[in-house]
Amino acid sequence: MxxxxxxxxxxxxxxxxxxxxxxxxxxxxxxxxxxxxxxxxxxxxxxxxxxxxxxxxxxxxxxxxxxxxxxxxxxxxxxxxxxxxxxxxxxxxxxxxxxxxxxxxxxxxxxxxxxxxxxxxxxxxxxxxxxxxxxxxxxxxxxxxxxxxxxxxxxxxxxxxxxxxxxxxxxxxxxxxxxxxxxxxxxxxxxxxxxxxxxxxxxxxxxxxxxxxxxxxxxxxxxxxxxxxxxxxxGEGVLTPLDDEAGFSLAGKRVGYWSQPASGTVDPEIARIVEAGVARLAAAGAIVEPVTLPAENLLDLFHHHWFTGAAARVAGIAEQARAAVDLGLLETARAGSAFTSTQLVQAQIRRGEFGAAMDKMLGEFDFLVSPATALPAFDAGLELPKDSGFKRWTEWAGFSYPINLSQQPACVIPCGLTAAGLPVGFQIVGARGADARVLSAAASLEAIFTG
The missing domain is CATH 3.90.1300.10 (Amidase signature (AS) domain)
Known part of the structure; x- marks a missing residue:
């Protein structure tokens, strides 16, 4: 219930x-x-x-x-x-x-x-x-x-x-x-x-x-x-209220379809299932157009923020206790420690430019939609899929971390299953503050996908 x-x-x-x-x-x-x-x-x-x-x-x-x-x-x-x-x-x-x-x-x-x-x-x-x-x-x-x-x-x-x-x-x-x-x-x-x-x-x-x-x-x-x-x-914490949007309809909404992740590539089965969901979105009356994110090396930009955060977190652990810390976290922290303060400030400026460009894009589109992940669930206990060639988890998370950088609301709902019976997620992204509209769109798509 x-x-x-x-x-x-x-x-x-x-x-x-x-x-x-x-x-x-x-x-x-x-x-x-x-x-x-x-x-x-x-x-x-x-x-x-x-x-x-x-x-x-x-x-x-x-x-x-x-x-x-x-x-x-x-x-x-x-x-x-x-x-x-x-x-x-x-x-x-x-x-x-x-x-x-x-x-x-x-x-x-x-x-x-x-x-x-x-x-x-x-x-x-x-x-x-x-x-x-x-x-x-x-x-x-x-x-x-x-x-x-x-x-x-x-x-x-x-x-x-x-x-x-x-x-x-x-x-x-x-x-x-x-x-x-x-x-x-x-x-x-x-x-x-x-x-x-x-x-x-x-x-x-x-x-x-x-x-x-x-x-x-x-x-x-x-x-x-x-x-x-x-x-x-x-900040002041004053955002558009979370009231339900009575009479919300997907018909006539201008929607950007973001199909290529900021890093990594999309599994063909994921792409096929999500594209079928996009087709159902269009059938509901939405005007769907392909989009790419504003130009920026987003993986590098995210690493400047995430890896330096890891370095700060590890720095707060007593040195004699660090041997017990997850090896991947220690490696990420070392990479973060290698960034200079100047590089971090430059990354913050780059982030502001990217965020402003994303705000502009979400001023022109009602929503962006994309796969939630570029791949299905892989073996438990591994940071990376076997034989992927990736070095860190961030490389296969290219549909998610850009929206952390831009701070916009994003909702993921299920849209199907792979042949192996694993769920596939569909992501809806909106303008900052527009959580109610994103959730209304997600509810409409939820009804379509499960209907």
Missing amino acids: GAADLAAAFRSGAVSPVEAAEAVLDRAEAINPELNAFTLIDRAGALAAAAASERRWKDGAPLSDVDGVPTTLKDIVWVEGWSVRYGSTTTSNAPCQADAPSVALLRKAGAVFIGQTTTPEFGWKAITDSALFGVTRNPWNPEKTPGGSSGGAAVAAAVGAGVFHLGTDGGGSIRIPASFTGIVGHKPTFGRVAAYPASPFGTVAHIGPMTRSTADAAAMLKAMSGRDLRDWAQ
């Missing part, structure tokens, strides 16, 4: 928040030994919160329309009373003393926190495994990766171990696992959801919802959005 159906059932008394929580907890405990989606399942805490929600619904005084909705939180955001390990053996297991802003807003809305979901160490890569918690696996085929870094959240959503799932996305970490596991993942406009503590990866890092439907993604995003004075980078 989605959030709206649960709210209706809670209101009528047909289902109680305690029953919903118990069902989700049972599901989480059943799937975790094989799929490793959770680092923590808090049965006692969840049932206590669900009982409080049940009393509020019986009194006719729920905190919000999502009061009692089972929710998971990635092991990368602060949760009061839980230890947050960032998937790393180098971190403390001492409990957090405060909620992150997004967590605090979900708690204020009455969301029931089921547990924490897995991430690679400090969320540095687009697959999910760590020395602390092991390898997370794809429910469509446990030999395959669910992607990352929000891989545990994606798995929990895909198997029904929760309704709302909080993910983070610094280069595709919501959208890549959404694509690989056949769920909905939305990277909001930067600043829509406040972040604290600040990420070492800076303003490419976003926080957003991962769910089984666009309606749930919209409901979760509304609940977790808002201004928090601890997040200076958020």
